[in-house]
Amino acid sequence: MTTEGRTTRGERTRAKLLDAARTAFAGVPWNRARVEDVCRAAGVGHGTYYAYFANKEAILEALVRRHAAELYGLAEQPWTSGDVENDVRRVIRGFVALSEADRDIREVWFAAAPSEPALHDLVSEVRSQFVARVRAALVAAGEAGLARADLDVDVAATALAAMVEQTVTLAQRGEGLPTARLVDGLTDLWVHAVYRA
C-alpha cells in the first residue's frame, strides 16, 4: 500500500533497463553488445531483462522508436513561413539537436539496421518522411517563384536530406567538423543550392 511516486515498480525497472542499454550499447558494435552488460549496468538480474523485452534487439528498438518519434515530430512541423532561409535553418538546427541528444542511440541504430529488419524499416520510414517533407517544401517554393525553375525536386530533396544526415552523423562520430559549425554552413549550402539568387 505504498505510494512510491507516480510510477510502479515495473515501470521503474523498465526505465532503468532502457537507461542502462543506452550507455551499455554506446560505442559498442552491435554484435558485441551483450544483454548481460545491460543488466549489470541496470543493477538487475539476468532474467529480469526478459520480463520486459522479448530479446536483445527489442530494447534497442524501444530506444530507437522514441528517437524516431521525435524525428517525426520535427519533420511534421510547418516548414514554410515565407522566410525560406530561416525555415531551413530551423529544421537543420532541430535535427542536429535531436541527433546530438541521442547520438549514442543513432550509432547503434545504424549499426544494427542491416541485421534487424525492424530497425532497418524504421530507418527507411524516417528518411522517407524527411525526404517527402523537403520535396513538398521545394514544390511549394517553386510555385511561389522562390526556387530555381530548373530544379529536379526529387533529386534535390533526396540529396539535401542525405547531405544533412550524413554530415551530422559523421560530425557526431567525431569524424568530421564539430556540429557547432554545421548549422549555418549547411543552411547556406542548402539555400544557395535550390533557391533563386
Added chain:
Amino acid sequence: MTTEGRTTRGERTRAKLLDAARTAFAGVPWNRARVEDVCRAAGVGHGTYYAYFANKEAILEALVRRHAAELYGLAEQPWTSGDVENDVRRVIRGFVALSEADRDIREVWFAAAPSEPALHDLVSEVRSQFVARVRAALVAAGEAGLARADLDVDVAATALAAMVEQTVTLAQRGEGLPTARLVDGLTDLWVHAVYRA
C-alpha cells in the same frame, strides 16, 4: 605438375577466394557472413582459407583495399580544368561508376567498419582524401573568383562529399532514386551551392 599460365596455383586459389567472398558476402549482414560459405563458393576446403588470409576480416579488407585504391585514383585526378561544372560532373560520374562496380563490397565494408578497426580506418582515410581534394578545389575556385566569397570551405567540402556519398549509397541500396538520374542533379546542386551565379 603443370606450370602453364603466368599465375601460380596459390595465386589462383587466392583469386578464387576473393571472387567467392565478393558474392558470398553480398547482401549478408557482416556478423552472419561465414568463412565456410566463402570456401564453399570458392570450391576450396575450409582450412585452405587460413593459408591465404589471417582471419575473417582479412579477405574483406583485401577486397576493400582494391576498391579504395580506385577511389584514391579518382580523388587524385586533376580537378580543375576551368570548366567547374564539368569538373564536378566528371568526379561525381566517376564516383558513381566506381561505387556501382563494387556496390556489394561497399555495403559490407560499411557494415563491418564499426567492428573492424582496419576497415573503419580505411573509410576515414578515403573520406578525408576526398574532402581534402574538394576543399582544395574550392579554395582554388575562390582564389580564381569563381566561388562565392562568403563560403565556409571546410563545411562545404565536408557536406558536398557527404551529400554525394550518402545519396549514391542509398541509391545503390535501392532505397533512393536510381543512380542514372543522380549525376546531373547532384552536379547541379553542387554547382549552385558553391559557385557564383
Added chain:
Amino acid sequence: MTTEGRTTRGERTRAKLLDAARTAFAGVPWNRARVEDVCRAAGVGHGTYYAYFANKEAILEALVRRHAAELYGLAEQPWTSGDVENDVRRVIRGFVALSEADRDIREVWFAAAPSEPALHDLVSEVRSQFVARVRAALVAAGEAGLARADLDVDVAATALAAMVEQTVTLAQRGEGLPTARLVDGLTDLWVHAVYRA
C-alpha cells in the same frame, strides 16, 4: 469479509489451481508445462501457487493421487462373484471409465513419471495393486477349477493387466481403437486366455 459457503478462501484458491492445472497440463509435454500458465488459468497470482504447492510437480501429484485413489477403490472391490466373465468385464469397464474421466491427468502422469520419483512410485504402486488382485483372482479361479491348470499366474496377471492398461491408454490418446469397442473385446480375450473352455 464473507464467510458464506462451507469452504474457506484458501480452500477455494487451492481448488481453482487444481482445476486450472488439469486443463493447463492437458496435451502439453511435462517439461513445457509452466507454472505460470496454471496460475493464469486459475486467475491467481504467480506467487500464490507456492502458498499451496511446494513445487511444480506437487500439484500434479495431488491430481494424480485423487485418480490413483479411485483406481485403488476399483482394485479393492470384490473380484469374484462366480460369474468370471462378468467379473472381468466389470473391472475392465470400471477401469475404462476411470481412465476416461481423468485421461488428461493420466497422460501427464506417465509423461512426468520418469523424472519425478514420487509420480513414478505411484505408477508402480497402482500397477502392483492391480496385478496382485488379478493374480489373487486367478489363483482363486484355479482352486475352484475354473482356470486352466497349466497357467503361469504370475505372467498372466502381469500380462493381462498390461494388456488392458496399454490398450486403453493408446485408445484414449486417439492412437488405437475407440474405447467403446474395447470392453467386450478385452473381456473376451482375457476370459479365453485364462479360463477353461
Added chain:
Amino acid sequence: MTTEGRTTRGERTRAKLLDAARTAFAGVPWNRARVEDVCRAAGVGHGTYYAYFANKEAILEALVRRHAAELYGLAEQPWTSGDVENDVRRVIRGFVALSEADRDIREVWFAAAPSEPALHDLVSEVRSQFVARVRAALVAAGEAGLARADLDVDVAATALAAMVEQTVTLAQRGEGLPTARLVDGLTDLWVHAVYRA
C-alpha cells in the same frame, strides 16, 4: 595417406557419438539428458557434436531409427507357418530380443516421444505395423478355421500387441517379471486368447 581401417575418421567419430549417446542417455529423463554429457562420454569437443547432428534430438532419432528398422524387419518376416503357436512364440521371442538389445534406447525413445514429433511418429508407425501384421495373421487363421469364429480381429490385434509391448517394457525396466519367463507365458496367453481349443 593412411589406410586406417575401412571407415573414415568422420564415420568413426559419428559412431563414437552414437555409442556415447546410448550410455549417456540411459536411465536419464530426456529433459535432463545433456549434449555435453554425450560429448564427454565420446571424448569429443562440444562443437564436434553439431558437425554430425543438427540438435539434441537428432542423435536420439538416429539411434531410434536403427532400432525401429530392426523392429520393422521382425514385423515383416513371414508370420504363418501352419504351426500357430510356434509362429507366435518366434515373433514374441524376436521382440523380446530386440527390445533387450536396445532397452536403453527404447526407454529414452518413449520418454522423449511426447515432446519430439519425429520420435512420436516413429512410435506410431512401428506400432501400426505390428498391429497390422497381427491382424493379418488373425484373419488368415480365421479363414483357415484356426481362430475362434467370434473373434473381433481389430481389438485382438491391438490388444495382443499392446500386451506384449507393455509387458516387455515393464520387465526391462525392472518393474515386472524377468524377461526370461515371459516368452512362454505370453505365447500361451496369446494362443489361448485367439485360437480354437
Added chain:
DNA sequence: TATGAATGAGGGTTCATTCAT
C-alpha cells in the same frame, strides 16, 4: 492470503580458428 517483480542457474547452439593428415 495474495501478488508479481526479481532472480540466476543452466543448456543448446554457432562459428572462427587450429591442426593432423
Added chain:
DNA sequence: CATGAATGAACCCTCATTCAT
C-alpha cells in the same frame, strides 16, 4: 598446397522458485 575434422569460447534465452510488499 590442400583438406575437413575438431575445437571451445561465447551468448541468448527459459522458467522454477523466492520475496518484499
